[in-house]
Amino acid sequence: MENIDIGKKVEKFRKAQGLSSRELAKLAEITPSMLSQIERGLANPSIQTLKVLAKVLNVPTFSFLLEEIVTEDLIVRSNKRKQIIIDNLTYELLSPDFTGNLATAIMKVPSNTSSSENPLEHRGEEVAYILEGKIKLYLDEDEYVLEAGDSVKIPANLKHKWENIFVENAVVLFSVTPPAF
Incomplete structure (x- = not known):
C-alpha cells in the first residue's frame, strides 16, 4: 500500500472533471484549504470525506485506495x-x-x-x-x-x-x- 497517494488521486479526478479546487471544495462541502491539504498529502481525509468526494467526482470510493502502477x-x-x-x-x-x-x-x-x-x-x-x-x-x-x-x-x-x-x-x-x- 506504499504506492497510494490519495491526494494525487483526488487532484487527478478533479482535473478530469474540469473542476477547480474551489468548485470541488464547495460541492463536497469542505474548505478549499482542507482540499488543498488533502491534494498535497498534508492531510488525510476521513472515510466520510472520501465518500463525499467520490460521489461528487462520480468515481467509486475504493478508487482512491488502489495502488498506483509505476510504469x-x-x-x-x-x-x-x-x-x-x-x-x-x-x-x-x-x-x-x-x-x-x-x-x-x-x-x-x-x-x-x-x-x-x-x-x-x-x-x-x-x-x-x-x-x-x-x-x-x-x-x-x-x-x-x-x-x-x-x-x-x-x-x-x-x-x-x-x-x-x-x-x-x-x-x-x-x-x-x-x-x-
Missing part, C-alpha cells in the same frame, strides 16, 4: 534481466518479477543437459517457443523433437521434461500462468 517498473532492460541458474540451465526472466498471473522467461539449455532427471508437473499452464537449436520434449509418455520456430502448449499438471541431446545449444522462450518454476 517504469514494468520495463526490463536486456542487460538487467534477473537470471536463475540451476545446474547447467539458465533462465532469464523477461517479466519484471513473479507477481501477477503470468511470467515469461528464456531458458538456455546447453548440449547434453535436461531440465530435470524425471518429467515434472506444476500447476501452471505453459506455452513455449523454440528460438534456437533443437530440443527433445517429453510430454507424459510421449517424446517430441522441437526445432527453432516450433511451439507447444503444456496444460497444467502435465508431466514434462526438456532435454537437449543435440550438439548445439537450445534456447526456449516460454510463458507460465500462474508463475511456477
Whole structure:
C-alpha cells in the first residue's frame, strides 16, 4: 500500500472533471484549504470525506485506495534481466518479477543437459517457443523433437521434461500462468 497517494488521486479526478479546487471544495462541502491539504498529502481525509468526494467526482470510493502502477517498473532492460541458474540451465526472466498471473522467461539449455532427471508437473499452464537449436520434449509418455520456430502448449499438471541431446545449444522462450518454476 506504499504506492497510494490519495491526494494525487483526488487532484487527478478533479482535473478530469474540469473542476477547480474551489468548485470541488464547495460541492463536497469542505474548505478549499482542507482540499488543498488533502491534494498535497498534508492531510488525510476521513472515510466520510472520501465518500463525499467520490460521489461528487462520480468515481467509486475504493478508487482512491488502489495502488498506483509505476510504469517504469514494468520495463526490463536486456542487460538487467534477473537470471536463475540451476545446474547447467539458465533462465532469464523477461517479466519484471513473479507477481501477477503470468511470467515469461528464456531458458538456455546447453548440449547434453535436461531440465530435470524425471518429467515434472506444476500447476501452471505453459506455452513455449523454440528460438534456437533443437530440443527433445517429453510430454507424459510421449517424446517430441522441437526445432527453432516450433511451439507447444503444456496444460497444467502435465508431466514434462526438456532435454537437449543435440550438439548445439537450445534456447526456449516460454510463458507460465500462474508463475511456477
